[in-house]
Amino acid sequence: MSTAVLRRRPLVKRVLAGAGDDLLVIAGLGSSNWDVTEAGDRPLNMPMWGGTGATVPMGLGLALAQPAKRVLVFTGDGDMLMSLGSLATVATKQPDNLAICVLDNEKFGETGNQATHTSPRNNGPTDSGAGTDLSVVARGCGIGDVGVVREEREIAQLVKDLRTRKGPVFRVAKVMVEKLDFVMPPQDGAHLKDRFRRALLGQP
Amino acid sequence: MNVATTIDWRDQIFEVFQDHDIRQVYHVPDAGHSRLIEACQRSNSIRTVPLTTEEEGVALAAGAWLGGQRAALLMQISGVGNTVNLLGLTKTLRFPFLTLITMRGDYGEFNSWQYPMGQATPRVLATMGVQIYSVDRPEDAKASVDAAARAAFNAGQAAAVLLRQKLIGIKDFAGTKSS
Numbered sequence: 612m613s614t615a616v617l618r619r620r621p622l623v624k625r626v627l628a629g630a631g632d633d634l635l636v637i638a639g640l641g642s643s644n645w646d647v648t649e650a651g652d653r654p655l656n657m658p659m660w661g662g663t664g665a666t667v668p669m670g671l672g673l674a675l676a677q678p679a680k681r682v683l684v685f686t687g688d689g690d691m692l693m694s695l696g697s698l699a700t701v702a703t704k705q706p707d708n709l710a711i712c713v714l715d716n717e718k719f720g721e722t723g724n725q726a727t728h729t730s731p732r733n734n735g736p737t738d739s740g741a742g743t744d745l746s747v748v749a750r751g752c753g754i755g756d757v758g759v760v761r762e763e764r765e766i767a768q769l770v771k772d773l774r775t776r777k778g779p780v781f782r783v784a785k786v787m788v789e790k791l792d793f794v795m796p797p798q799d800g801a802h803l804k805d806r807f808r809r810a811l812l813g814q815p
Numbered sequence: 816m817n818v819a820t821t822i823d824w825r826d827q828i829f830e831v832f833q834d835h836d837i838r839q840v841y842h843v844p845d846a847g848h849s850r851l852i853e854a855c856q857r858s859n860s861i862r863t864v865p866l867t868t869e870e871e872g873v874a875l876a877a878g879a880w881l882g883g884q885r886a887a888l889l890m891q892i893s894g895v896g897n898t899v900n901l902l903g904l905t906k907t908l909r910f911p912f913l914t915l916i917t918m919r920g921d922y923g924e925f926n927s928w929q930y931p932m933g934q935a936t937p938r939v940l941a942t943m944g945v946q947i948y949s950v951d952r953p954e955d956a957k958a959s960v961d962a963a964a965r966a967a968f969n970a971g972q973a974a975a976v977l978l979r980q981k982l983i984g985i986k987d988f989a990g991t992k993s994s
Contacts, residue, residue, distance in 0.1 A: 635881075660907075661903070662904050662907075664870060665874035671864070671878060672879040673882040674882075675864070676838070677882040696868055700865070700866055808881060
């Protein structure tokens with residue numbers, strides 16, 4: 612069993628509190644999408660309904676296009692594991708406006724809570740992973756500012772780091788396995804894209 | 816012969832990129848694209864991003880478009896195989912997507928390992944709903960890339976330019992020993 616004590620929804624809500632026009636948010640498919648949407652659906656959120664592995668590189672493309680805005684990527688450990696190479700790609704550009712927060716519950720939550728590679732190695736026959744530390748992976752890829760957050764008292768600093776610290780910032784938040792309601796944004800991808808662009812650029 | 820046709824076709828493609836205000840170019844190392852990649856790297860208006868796998872380039876292009884910038888992905892046939900699932904984003908998000916693909920396993924290929932993906936590439940792209948602009952003569956390169964860029968950026972389409980092996984040349988291993 613994971614020893615995590617942090618709850619993902621209140622954490623995401625605190626990070627996004629008071630989000631204004633200068634904060635652009637990409638949310639990975641599945642739980643991260645529902646978390647960000649519960650914090651408040653807004654045009655400058657791009658919540659993903661599919662495309663595993665796309666979240667971080669999409670955040671990078673956006674960060675390069677909008678250097679004056681803060682780009683914040685929330686995603687899960689499963690999505691991050693499928694796109695580890697994109698951390699090296701982020702590192703080649705060192706975007707100072709990009710922050711990535713992995714909500715790591717050590718499970719593939721959407722498919723029935725199978726262990727991901729971030730689960731400990733000796734967790735029994737059906738729940739073992741590799742003990743992969745995504746923050747170490749990110750540092751190894753060339754992102755200097757990385758960290759792991761496990762305690763409630765660290766959240767205030769996490770909020771500051773994700774919202775304002777010079778990027779690229781990479782944080783892993785170890786969160787509990789929870790059964791939570793689906794809180795869904797609009798599903799139409801073209802609509803989500805158009806409303807994002809209209810809010811940001813004034814045209815779809 | 817007018818002046819334009821004396822310019823190398825790869826330099827003409829770079830001019831098309833500038834004409835269409837392409838601001839982000841993603842690439843993997845590639846002999847066929849190397850001259851274009853270097854032109855983009857030297858450009859003041861274009862950010863180039865090296866990828867670890869080509870699917871990153873599809874997602875990067877989506878992000879760039881969300882932020883108001885146009886992008887192009889330069890890859891080889893093997894990259895087409897790597898991008899398949901994320902090519903779906905071009906349909907779900909309906910964003911402009913332009914890719915230039917250098918062909919192997921196509922025309923006079925000596926390496927049998929290149930044929931499966933090379934031969935499948937046009938069908939894979941078509942299956943994912945990507946329009947194909949095929950170029951095998953240098954004099955067609957500029958117009959084809961321009962047409963693909965118009966389809967992408969003016970009409971929101973996913974468009975791929977196939978730079979055929981007849982155009983880029985057969986990799987010549989003459990003189991190498993095989994056991």
